[in-house]
Amino acid sequence: MVRQIPPGKVLTYGAIARMMGRPRHARLVGRALWGTPSGRGIPCHRVVNSRGGTAPGWDGQRNLLENEGVPFHRNGRVVLERCLWQPDGEPPDE
DNA sequence: GCCCTGACTCCTC
DNA sequence: AGAGGAGCCAGGG
Numbered sequence: 001m002v003r004q005i006p007p008g009k010v011l012t013y014g015a016i017a018r019m020m021g022r023p024r025h026a027r028l029v030g031r032a033l034w035g036t037p038s039g040r041g042i043p044c045h046r047v048v049n050s051r052g053g054t055a056p057g058w059d060g061q062r063n064l065l066e067n068e069g070v071p072f073h074r075n076g077r078v079v080l081e082r083c084l085w086q087p088d089g090e091p092p093d094e
Numbered sequence: 095g096c097c098c099t100g101a102c103t104c105c106t107c
Numbered sequence: 108a109g110a111g112g113a114g115c116c117a118g119g120g
Contacts, residue, residue, distance in 0.1 A: 012102090012103095013101075013102055013103085014102070014103060017102085022116090023103095024102095024103090024114085024115050024116065025102090025115085025116065025117090026102040026103060026115085026116095027100065027101085027102045027103085027115070027116065027117080028102090028115095028116060028117065029101085029102080030100075030101035030102060031100070031101075031102095031116090031117070031118080032101095033101060034100090034101055044101080047101075048101090049101080049102060049103080050102075050103060050104090051103090053101095054101090055101040056101070057101080058101075061101090075108085075109095
């Protein structure tokens with residue numbers, strides 16, 4: 001699922017969990033990504049929490065996202081309103 | 095089997 | 108808007 005996230009877009013743990021029918025498994029998604037090997041085409045850096053916060057201990061994630069065009073708030077949070085990916089179809093630009 | 099911990103989320107102060 | 112507490116599921120000691 002994470003692999004389907006296009007560049008410039010992000011997904012939240014809770015969103016993924018709910019897509020899978022497990023709204024309470026947000027942490028499980030995180031732990032799953034924790035064991036996600038790099039180079040598998042799994043852009044785990046496109047996954048942030050509900051507040052748009054990047055993973056702790058992984059500052060490079062923000063750099064990768066910004067590099068893809070993901071807007072960030074001044075406090076270092078991702079602008080979910082602008083880059084939250086929706087597989088059902090992109091929402092209108094306002 | 096109990097207790098602590100964690101790439102989470104929500105509510106309240 | 109930042110900080111603290113509770114609920115959540117699974118893993119490890």
